[in-house]
Amino acid sequence: xxxxxxxxxxxxxxxxxxxxxxxxxxxxxxxxxxxxxxxxxxxxxxxxxxxxxxxxxxxxxxxxxxxxxxxxxxxxxxxxxxxxxxxxxxxxxxxxxxxxxxxxxxxxxxxxxxxxxxxxxxxxxxxxxxxxxxxxxxxxxxxxxxx
Numbered sequence: 477x478x479x480x481x482x483x484x485x486x487x488x489x490x491x492x493x494x495x496x497x498x499x500x501x502x503x504x505x506x507x508x509x510x511x512x513x514x515x516x517x518x519x520x521x522x523x524x525x526x527x528x529x530x531x532x533x534x535x536x537x538x539x540x541x542x543x544x545x546x547x548x549x550x551x552x553x554x555x556x557x558x559x560x561x562x563x564x565x566x567x568x569x570x571x572x573x574x575x576x577x578x579x580x581x582x583x584x585x586x587x588x589x590x591x592x593x594x595x596x597x598x599x600x601x602x603x604x605x606x607x608x609x610x611x612x613x614x615x616x617x618x619x620x621x622x623x
Contacts, residue, residue, distance in 0.1 A: 481609075499518055517538045535551060547568075549566070565580045
């Protein structure tokens, strides 16, 4: 299932790119906890808010591509036989007040969640992705960028 979104961040492209593999900055994202870097990836517990409350997923975030034009991330989450795989593409467009971040995601839901939650998975995932990206971009704003 394809989902997408867009927002304008106050952060520059360089500040956004500094997020790649930055466990310390991701600590400011309210839905992420137990964040730790492992073998070039980030592992965390991601707890999106749904109609049933918060659902914690053990999550791995891997940066596959990181350029001034955008990034590509592979995100995998699991919990008790349920799984979510996201292939996330980000596009960065500099504007005078920061950066327009456009994103598209190929979402695959596995396990019982695939049949039970398929109707709501797209809207829950879209909201969750947008929220994480906006919070991470906000945390990146003003961050020192290595040349």
